[in-house]
Amino acid sequence: MSIGLEDYLFVSILLFAIGFLGVLLRKNTLIVFMCLELMLSASILALIAFSRYNSTAANPLMEGNVFVLFIIAIAACEVAVGLAIIVALWRRIQTVELGEIKELKH
Amino acid sequence: MDLGTVLSMILLAPLLAAGLIWMFARQRAVLAMTLSLAAAATILGLSLWLYFQLWDGTAYEVSMEWMRLGPLQLSVGFLLNDLSALMLFVVGFVGFWIHLFSVGYMNDDPARGRFFGGLSIFMFSMLGIVLADNLFMMFIFWELVGFSSYMLIGHYITTDEAAQASKKAFIVNRVGDFGFLIGIIMVYWTFGTVSLGGLQELAHHSPDSVTTAMGLLLFCGVLGKSAQMPLHVWLPDAMAGPTPISALIHAATMVAAGVYFLGRTFFLFTGEALHIISWVGVVTALCAAIWAFGQRDIKKILAYSTLSQLGYMVAGFGMGSLYGLHHGDGHGAALYYGIGASMFHLTTHAFFKALLFLGSGSVIHACHHEQDIFEMGGLYKKMPLTTLTFAAGVIAIAGVPFIGAAFFSKDAILYVAKMTNFPAFLILTGTALLTALYMGRLFVIAFLGKPNSKSAEHAHESPWTIVLPLVVLAVCSVAGGYAGLYPERLGVLVQNWVPLAHGSDHTLMLVISAVASVVGLGLAGLVYGFGSKTDRVEDKAPPVYAFAKSKFYFDEIYNAYVAKVQDRLADFVSFLDTLFISGLLVKGTAAVAGLFGIGARRVHTGSVAAYVWWFFFGLLLFGAFAGGFLDGILQK
Numbered sequence: 015m016s017i018g019l020e021d022y023l024f025v026s027i028l029l030f031a032i033g034f035l036g037v038l039l040r041k042n043t044l045i046v047f048m049c050l051e052l053m054l055s056a057s058i059l060a061l062i063a064f065s066r067y068n069s070t071a072a073n074p075l076m077e078g079n080v081f082v083l084f085i086i087a088i089a090a091c092e093v094a095v096g097l098a099i100i101v102a103l104w105r106r107i108q109t110v111e112l113g114e115i116k117e118l119k120h
Numbered sequence: 121m122d123l124g125t126v127l128s129m130i131l132l133a134p135l136l137a138a139g140l141i142w143m144f145a146r147q148r149a150v151l152a153m154t155l156s157l158a159a160a161a162t163i164l165g166l167s168l169w170l171y172f173q174l175w176d177g178t179a180y181e182v183s184m185e186w187m188r189l190g191p192l193q194l195s196v197g198f199l200l201n202d203l204s205a206l207m208l209f210v211v212g213f214v215g216f217w218i219h220l221f222s223v224g225y226m227n228d229d230p231a232r233g234r235f236f237g238g239l240s241i242f243m244f245s246m247l248g249i250v251l252a253d254n255l256f257m258m259f260i261f262w263e264l265v266g267f268s269s270y271m272l273i274g275h276y277i278t279t280d281e282a283a284q285a286s287k288k289a290f291i292v293n294r295v296g297d298f299g300f301l302i303g304i305i306m307v308y309w310t311f312g313t314v315s316l317g318g319l320q321e322l323a324h325h326s327p328d329s330v331t332t333a334m335g336l337l338l339f340c341g342v343l344g345k346s347a348q349m350p351l352h353v354w355l356p357d358a359m360a361g362p363t364p365i366s367a368l369i370h371a372a373t374m375v376a377a378g379v380y381f382l383g384r385t386f387f388l389f390t391g392e393a394l395h396i397i398s399w400v401g402v403v404t405a406l407c408a409a410i411w412a413f414g415q416r417d418i419k420k421i422l423a424y425s426t427l428s429q430l431g432y433m434v435a436g437f438g439m440g441s442l443y444g445l446h447h448g449d450g451h452g453a454a455l456y457y458g459i460g461a462s463m464f465h466l467t468t469h470a471f472f473k474a475l476l477f478l479g480s481g482s483v484i485h486a487c488h489h490e491q492d493i494f495e496m497g498g499l500y501k502k503m504p505l506t507t508l509t510f511a512a513g514v515i516a517i518a519g520v521p522f523i524g525a526a527f528f529s530k531d532a533i534l535y536v537a538k539m540t541n542f543p544a545f546l547i548l549t550g551t552a553l554l555t556a557l558y559m560g561r562l563f564v565i566a567f568l569g570k571p572n573s574k575s576a577e578h579a580h581e582s583p584w585t586i587v588l589p590l591v592v593l594a595v596c597s598v599a600g601g602y603a604g605l606y607p608e609r610l611g612v613l614v615q616n617w618v619p620l621a622h623g624s625d626h627t628l629m630l631v632i633s634a635v636a637s638v639v640g641l642g643l644a645g646l647v648y649g650f651g652s653k654t655d656r657v658e659d660k661a662p663p664v665y666a667f668a669k670s671k672f673y674f675d676e677i678y679n680a681y682v683a684k685v686q687d688r689l690a691d692f693v694s695f696l697d698t699l700f701i702s703g704l705l706v707k708g709t710a711a712v713a714g715l716f717g718i719g720a721r722r723v724h725t726g727s728v729a730a731y732v733w734w735f736f737f738g739l740l741l742f743g744a745f746a747g748g749f750l751d752g753i754l755q756k
Contacts, residue, residue, distance in 0.1 A: 038732050046728070116726030 022063035029056035043103065043110040047096050054089055058082050123174060124182045126166055127198045127251055130208070133162040134243035141237035149232035153223050156236035160219040160243065164212045171209070171609040175200065181317050183253050192308070199253035199316055202612040206463055207250045207380050209610050210470045213596075214372045215243055217589035221478050222364040224585030225485055235275055235362065242268035242369060249377050255304045255314040258381070262300070262341065265374050266293045272369060273361040285357040292354040296344020303337030307388070310334065316384060323387040335393035338385060339400075346378025346430050349404045353674050355427055359419040363481030366419055371426045371477050372470040379433040379466050383459040386437075391445060394458075395541075398438025402537075402544045405431030407672065409554040413561070413657065414669030417491045418480045421562050422473070425517065428555060429469050435544065436533035437462035443536040443619055460617030461532045467614065468525035468600045472516035475593035479510035482586050483566065486579040493565045497572040497651035502579040505587050507567050509594035514563045516597040518556035518637040521630060527637070528601035528618075531629045535621040549632055556640020561648045563641075569651015 029052055036049030065078025104110055137159035145152040183197020200208075219239065226232050245268055248261030266289075274286030308314050310330060311322045323331070342348065347355035358370045369375070382389070382397070389397065408427035415421045441458030484491055486503055500507040519526040530552060537545035571577040581587065599605050603614040621629045648656055658665040723734070744750050 034736075038729060038736070041729075112728045115728075 019063055019067045023060060026056045026060040026063065029053070029059065041112050043100055043112055043115070046112060047100065051089065051093065054085070058085055061085075121174070123170075123180055123200070124198060126170055126174060127182075127200065130163050130166045130170075130212075131198075131244065131247050131251060133166075134159040134240040134247070138237050138240035138244060141233060141240065146233040146237070152233040152236040156240045157219050157223065159240050160212075160216040163243065163247070164216040167208050167212045171205065171607055175205070175609060177202075177609050177612070179317075181253055183315065194256050195254060195315070196257050197253035197315075198251045200251070203380070203383050203459060203463065204250050206467060206610055206613055208247070210376075210467055211243070211246050211250055211373050214470050214474045214593070215246075215368060217592055218364050218368040218372070218474060218478065220585055221367070221481065221589040222362075224583045225364055225481050226362065229362075231275070231277075235272070238268055238272045238275070239365075239368070242272065242374070246373055246377065250380070253316055255307060255316070255319075255385075258384075259297075259301065259304055262345065262377070262381075263297065265369075265377065266290060266297070266345075269293075269358070269369050269374055272365040273358045275362050275365065276360070279360070282360040285354075285360040289354040289358050292351050293344040296340050296342070296351050299337045299340025300342075300344070303334055303340065306330075306334045306337060319385070320387050328390050328392075331388060332390045332393045335389040336396060338388065339382075339393070339397055342378035342381060342434070343400070344378075345381075346375050346434065347404075347427055348378070348400050348431065348434055349407060350674065352404060352408065352427050353678060356420055356423040359417070359423050363419065363477060363484060366423070367474045367477030367481065370423065371473040375426065375430055376433070376466045376470065379430065379437060379462050382434070382437045383463055386441060386455045386459055389441065389455075391442065394438045394441050394445075396438075398435045398442070398537075398541060398544060401431045401433070401435030401438060402541075402547050403431070404428070405435060405551045406547050406554075409551045409558065410668050411671045412554075412558040412668075414665060414667075414671065416494055416655070418483065418493050418496075418562065418566060419477070419491060421493070421558060422476055422480060425476075425555065425559065426473055428551060429465070429473065429517070432530060432533050432548065432551075433462045433465050433469070435548065436465055436536065439536045439540045439544065440533070440619060442540045446540065456613075456617040457536065457619045460613050461529075461536055461619055464532060464603070464614045464618045465526070465529035468516070468529040468597070471593055471600045472513045472525055472597040475509060475590060475597050476513040476517065478586070478590055478593065479506055479513060482506045482582045482590060483510075483579070485582055485586065487573075487575040488578075490573065490575045493562060494653055494655065495573040496566040496576045497568070497653075498570045498576060499567045499579055502571075502576075503581045505581060506590060509587075509590040510567065511563065512594040512597050514559045514641070515637075516601075517559055518641055519552060519633050520637045520641075521634050523598055524637065525597050525599075525601035527633050528603070531633055532618045532620065534632065535625060535629055536619050538625070539619075549636065552633070552636040553640045556637045557644050557647075560641040560644025564645050564648055564650050565652060567651075569649070572651065572653050 033049040033052035033054075033056060036052065037046050040046055040049065061078050062082050065076045065081075068078075069076045100110060103115065107114070109115070134156075137155040141152045141155050145155060179199070179201040181197065181199045183195045186194045186196045188194070222236070222239065226235055229235060242265065245261045245264035249258055249265065252258040252261060270286045270290040273289055274282050276282040304314060307319065311319055313319060313322070343351045355370060355375065359366050361370070405428045408424045408431060412421050412424035412428070415424060437458045439458075440461035441455045444455050444457035482503065483496065483499060483506060486499075486506075487496060490496065516524040517526050518524055519530050521527050534545060534548055534552070537548050571579075603611060603618065606614055620626075655665065725731075
């Protein structure tokens, strides 16, 4: 069997759903954060798949690939900031449980 | 120096004095007195310089834009002409002597800083009215004199009487000023300008009925300020203020501002309006003269006499203008006869009424604040100078031929009355007799005979600061009637535009004046007796006295109106206000916002998971909307 666009998209949707449910249901900030990254990866996967299957002989450039590199670079920055926030949170209130972090409410 | 600069200095000197007193001299009486007196002297000195050197006698107008609201341009400016020059002299001259008098009179008052500050504020506002070149500026200063009058009537803040009187004066004036403001707006609406110079050129171009209504609305302001019927009720009560205030504000200058205003806007009055104005003046003159017989308080008697004389002035303006319309040459110039008649009487009245009030102040000061004339008596031995000057004032107001100023000025008014309105002439002639009678009553009871009380026995002549103004004003009261004595620049109105009787009329006027004044004064001596202890009319003919004392129940009617109609209406409106405006509108809106807030606060949990759920449902909703699943619901 050959692997088509639908298969890529299926994996992408699966990854997104796992990430989304993780954000919804898990209480540990670290895991929620990882799930967020998972959702981001899912969308990157969809993007690159579309890019690949939209290319023709007349237009072989696949500009989506370049975008993906940009997104990965920005995601790396985001992770650095996000992990720093989590470390700061731990230092401040000695917990990373989402249920106990309500300070921004005020 | 430029004329405009000098006028600005005249206007701003008292404001500067008032500001300095307010900042530095509220507790320093001597400094406050010095500042206030210096401002008054500056006004008098500069205005004299103006008359004798600087001003060439032609109308001088200068103005600058103050602010612009759409098409409405408000400006401040000065208009110096024959009329305002004369008024400026009256205010400056009488004002200065009353300032000097106040220094002596108020020497034991604990709140002199406030008093002299108020006096300077008053001079500022009054000069603003005198010099203003447009109606809006005049209105602003008009309200300012109202305020300073309020402040000075209420000077003795510890007495309930003064508090009530100042409140009454303020409120009654508001009633008149309401009409006044509407009148000004109507003038602006009709002519598109409020500048006096501009109006004079445009005034003949509007239909008569509009101009009549406009003139009568403007006259409402005069009703309040010059205390004409039916808004006269505040002036007698205003005597609760210190005597110099009664003299300056409530006799010589401020209450005359109404008459001055009529002269300033004479071109706005049509024949019909002038008829009504003259009758208001005539009725006021008669009624106030009757009421004066029911009073025992020396200042109250003088207050009613002021009312009566103001009535003469207003009637003189009305009928003088009518006389000019009938006999004169051309509309514009002819109306000057009204100004001439009223302003001549205003000027002489300012002299002799200020003199009479200051004389009564001297008496009150000497008798330890005794104001009842039946508690005085025999003062001629104790206070010869005061008595002599007061006698000059009585002679002046009674209009004794050739030595009383009112003989000349009142005769002009009687003459125009005879020429235009015979019933009014009869009433005013009768009033002239009454005037001599009530002033004679005051004089023979308070000054002649024997002392009736301890305070009168212990009276003694007042210090020079009190007596000097009396002497100066007494000289003016005698000389003020001779128009030829006025300096060239000041006398234009009184020399050229006072309507004088000729031939047989002249003789008639002379006889009427002589008879009215001499018979009035003589009757007063016969009827009331020198220095008597009780009012003989009250003893012998109680109904006559009660008739005069009743003041025709104006106060009672107004009080009943306020209690029965106005207060109830106010209560009703206040109920509606509580229910709808502050209840439903204000508190209702707040309650809706509050309820919404309570709901929104519930959603704001702080739990990230809850927010993600909201986000998720939002996304679903948006997806459903974009996908067209909601169309069925939304279209219904």
